[in-house]
Amino acid sequence: MNTIVMKFGGTSVANIDRIKNVADIIKSKKKNSIKIVVVVSAMAGVTNDLCEKSKAISKNFSNEEYDVLLSSGEQVTSALLSGCLIDKGVKARSMLAWQIPIVTEGQHKNSRILSVNSKSIFKYLDEDYVVIVPGFQGISEQMKISTIGRGGSDASAVAVAKALNADRCEIFTDVEGIFTTNPQICNEAKKIEKISYDEILEMSSLGAKVMQSSSVQKAMMNNVEIFVKSTFSPEKSGTQILSDDKISYNKVITGVAYTNDDAKITLIGVKDKPGVASAIFKPLNDQNIIIDMIVQNISADSKKTDVTFTVKRDDMPKAKNIINELKKNIDYDDLLTDAKVSKVSIVGAGMITHPGVAYKMFDALSSKNINILVISTSEIRISVLVNDKNVELAVKTLHSVFELD
Numbered sequence: 001m002n003t004i005v006m007k008f009g010g011t012s013v014a015n016i017d018r019i020k021n022v023a024d025i026i027k028s029k030k031k032n033s034i035k036i037v038v039v040v041s042a043m044a045g046v047t048n049d050l051c052e053k054s055k056a057i058s059k060n061f062s063n064e065e066y067d068v069l070l071s072s073g074e075q076v077t078s079a080l081l082s083g084c085l086i087d088k089g090v091k092a093r094s095m096l097a098w099q100i101p102i103v104t105e106g107q108h109k110n111s112r113i114l115s116v117n118s119k120s121i122f123k124y125l126d127e128d129y130v131v132i133v134p135g136f137q138g139i140s141e142q143m144k145i146s147t148i149g150r151g152g153s154d155a156s157a158v159a160v161a162k163a164l165n166a167d168r169c170e171i172f173t174d175v176e177g178i179f180t181t182n183p184q185i186c187n188e189a190k191k192i193e194k195i196s197y198d199e200i201l202e203m204s205s206l207g208a209k210v211m212q213s214s215s216v217q218k219a220m221m222n223n224v225e226i227f228v229k230s231t232f233s234p235e236k237s238g239t240q241i242l243s244d245d246k247i248s249y250n251k252v253i254t255g256v257a258y259t260n261d262d263a264k265i266t267l268i269g270v271k272d273k274p275g276v277a278s279a280i281f282k283p284l285n286d287q288n289i290i291i292d293m294i295v296q297n298i299s300a301d302s303k304k305t306d307v308t309f310t311v312k313r314d315d316m317p318k319a320k321n322i323i324n325e326l327k328k329n330i331d332y333d334d335l336l337t338d339a340k341v342s343k344v345s346i347v348g349a350g351m352i353t354h355p356g357v358a359y360k361m362f363d364a365l366s367s368k369n370i371n372i373l374v375i376s377t378s379e380i381r382i383s384v385l386v387n388d389k390n391v392e393l394a395v396k397t398l399h400s401v402f403e404l405d
């Protein structure tokens with residue numbers, strides 16, 4: 001093995017002892033004379049704390065300054081870890097995103113990585129340094145500090161791994177790998193040895209925050225080999241993410257994921273005529289509001305219809321205002337909203353070849369008296385929207401019914 005990228009998340013570097021532990025993991029790996037780049041998150045809680053501070057200063061805190069502020073968390077960890085390695089006799093140096101540079105495009109708070117200059121990193125790797133890179137941050141083509149969205153250090157690690165053509169990218173976190181569902185809410189959750197890019201992409205975009213979804217997308221597109229492991233038991237094998245042709249499926253369902261930040265909006269009695277759906281969704285799209293599930297019920301007389309859709313809970317007030325404004329152009333009887341809904345999903349490439357999965361899911365939920373509000377599907381997943389209070393029971397029930405326990 002030649003070059004590896006090791007990424008450590010917030011809980012892994014939450015305090016001085018944990019940073020020392022991370023330095024020991026790196027030092028023992030370095031003995032094998034491989035080139036190591038480390039990508040770090042801010043210490044647990046720091047990013048949230050900085051975010052709160054910005055809100056305390058202003059309700060309309062500048063997006064540009066938000067990025068300067070929030071990116072500082074990762075800078076602190078980089079320097080502490082690098083200093084710790086030096087103290088332990090390991091040649092190390094931190095390189096901030098602007099020094100490399102890691103160039104981003106797009107809006108502040110939610111930029112995308114365009115390129116990583118591998119030459120500047122290799123310069124130090126070739127001199128046998130361990131290079132520490134702060135995750136989450138970048139620099140725009142206008143030379144402004146940027147950040148790439150919450151949980152973005154995973155994407156930074158994958159982008160660096162891709163740029164260096166690294167042999168592997170190891171994501172160290174606070175659980176032993178990717179589990180069949182969040183082990184924090186389901187004691188029966190089991191660690192998955194191997195999972196496909198498609199499946200973890202679905203699971204992460206459906207709420208499993210163990211990997212940030214855009215990082216999985218980038219890894220899949222560029223064939224970056226990923227291992228998810230625990231910082232607290234690094235000797236254990238963790239989970240390998242790879243393409244589905246390298247996995248044999250003996251279960252229909254691979255995992256259960258859930259969100260806890262959805263909201264449902266229903267327009268009752270909308271006049272049923274061509275162009276109505278686009279008239280509703282265009283202004284929401286113009287304001288960058290992401291629409292997730294959509295259902296339209298056709299009325300018995302075909303004259304009126306109800307349109308239900310979901311948005312992120314934070315976007316609900318904005319979406320409601322836009323729909324209220326629409327009243328001028330679109331005829332509807334009533335507007336109903338519910339901000340206490342969540343999406344529970346089953347994911348598995350095995351369902352492509354197994355009929356009856358949807359029925360089994362709905363039957364299991366009905367046996368527990370859980371009402372399904374909206375349904376959506378893709379080739380390898382089925383999602384249902386349920387009331388917040390039913391999420392945990394729904395996850396545990398599906399986990400057991402699909403024999404993941």
Ligand code: ADP
Nearest residue numbers: 009010011173174178179181182184208209210
């Ligand atoms: P980090 O700070 O290391 O990036 P995160 O908090 O972002 O870590 O992600 C790890 C967390 O993801 C775990 O503590 C766990 O609660 C949660 N999680 C949700 N779904 C899953 C899953 N299917 N497998 C493993 N962890 C999961």
Ligand code: ASP
Nearest residue numbers: 041047136150151152153
């Ligand atoms: N520190 C950032 C966050 O909390 C990025 C990350 O940890 O991945 O969102």
Ligand code: MG
Nearest residue numbers: 009151209210
């Ligand atoms: Mg994370």
